[in-house]
Amino acid sequence: MRAIIVEDEFLAQEELSYLIGTHSTIDIVGKFDDGLEVLKYLQTHQVDAIFLDINIPSLDGVLLAQNISKFAHKPYIIFITAYKEHAAEAFEIEAFDYILKPYHESRIVTMLQKLEAHFVWDRQKLDRQAEVPAAAGSNRVSHSINLIKDERIIVTDINDIYYAAAQEKVTQVYTRREEFTMPMNISELCLRLPEEHFFRCHRSYCVNLSKIREIVPWFNNTYILRLSDLDFEVPVSRSKVKAFRQLMGL
Numbered sequence: 001m002r003a004i005i006v007e008d009e010f011l012a013q014e015e016l017s018y019l020i021g022t023h024s025t026i027d028i029v030g031k032f033d034d035g036l037e038v039l040k041y042l043q044t045h046q047v048d049a050i051f052l053d054i055n056i057p058s059l060d061g062v063l064l065a066q067n068i069s070k071f072a073h074k075p076y077i078i079f080i081t082a083y084k085e086h087a088a089e090a091f092e093i094e095a096f097d098y099i100l101k102p103y104h105e106s107r108i109v110t111m112l113q114k115l116e117a118h119f120v121w122d123r124q125k126l127d128r129q130a131e132v133p134a135a136a137g138s139n140r141v142s143h144s145i146n147l148i149k150d151e152r153i154i155v156t157d158i159n160d161i162y163y164a165a166a167q168e169k170v171t172q173v174y175t176r177r178e179e180f181t182m183p184m185n186i187s188e189l190c191l192r193l194p195e196e197h198f199f200r201c202h203r204s205y206c207v208n209l210s211k212i213r214e215i216v217p218w219f220n221n222t223y224i225l226r227l228s229d230l231d232f233e234v235p236v237s238r239s240k241v242k243a244f245r246q247l248m249g250l
Contacts, residue, residue, distance in 0.1 A: 001026045001119050003049035004041070006064070007080065008033035008056045015103060016051060016080065023105075024112040035059030039067060047075050048119060049096070054081040065093045076115060114170070117148050118183040124153070145192055147173055147180040154180065158197065162211045162227055163234050164189055166204040176229050201225065201244060202237040215248065 003026050007013040013031055020026050029047065032038045036058040038050075050068065054061035065077050076096040080103075090098045096118070097111050124146060147156045160175045166186040173180040173189070182189055190198065190206050200206050207225060214226040216233075223236040223244065236244050244250070 002029045002047045004030040004047050005051045006032045006038050007053040019108045023109045035064045046073055049076040051078050051080055062089050069093050120148055121183045149180045161208055162230055164206040201240050202235050205234050207234050
């Protein structure tokens with residue numbers, strides 16, 4: 001993954017470069033302190049991410065990001081700034097993240113992990129789109145799914161998944177012994193799982209039907225699902241009760 005840093009304070013530039021080099025595999029291919037120089041560079045060079053300060057000479061970071069967002073290849077933009085008031089503008093530009101100075105190492109590490117996971121997943125998506133579509137009428141069902149953990153892609157048997165849980169903009173996927181973080185919302189993940197085996201039992205949960213050990217009546221005529229091998233209970237929301245009863249023959 002290739003990235004550039006756009007920061008006019010030398011010490012802040014060096015600190016961020018050190019943190020990125022220490023906590024990720026991202027290759028910093030350029031460092032800049034001027035917005036126009038960045039725009040010129042991007043005319044002939046392609047990068048995957050830009051760590052962008054807002055208060056920079058010639059062309060401020062927000063205007064620079066607005067220009068970059070019109071590119072055919074849109075790099076992830078991570079704003080790095082001492083000013084909270086630009087957060088709304090960053091949201092409109094669909095910036096990947098918004099980091100406030102002074103840097104907190106734990107915050108940087110979390111952002112880098114999320115960034116690399118998104119990069120891996122987006123590359124997979126492009127690869128899938130480039131593949132020749134399956135023949136019309138094909139009944140071929142995938143028995144595995146690619147899950148992401150510690151910057152690695154783990155090919156996982158569908159039946160090994162117990163449940164998935166929504167967590168802000170990512171989804172946690174649980175097998176018997178491991179937890180994976182997928183850079184997508186739970187609706188997107190559910191589309192990748194075979195509906196004959198998985199049920200969206202709650203806006204925040206999707207469960208593997210074959211892993212349900214016990215169906216426990218709960219308040220408001222809903223249920224709690226206890227899973228085999230795991231000490232965790234998955235709720236069935238009121239809006240999903242009717243479909244769940246039909247599915248389970250209750």
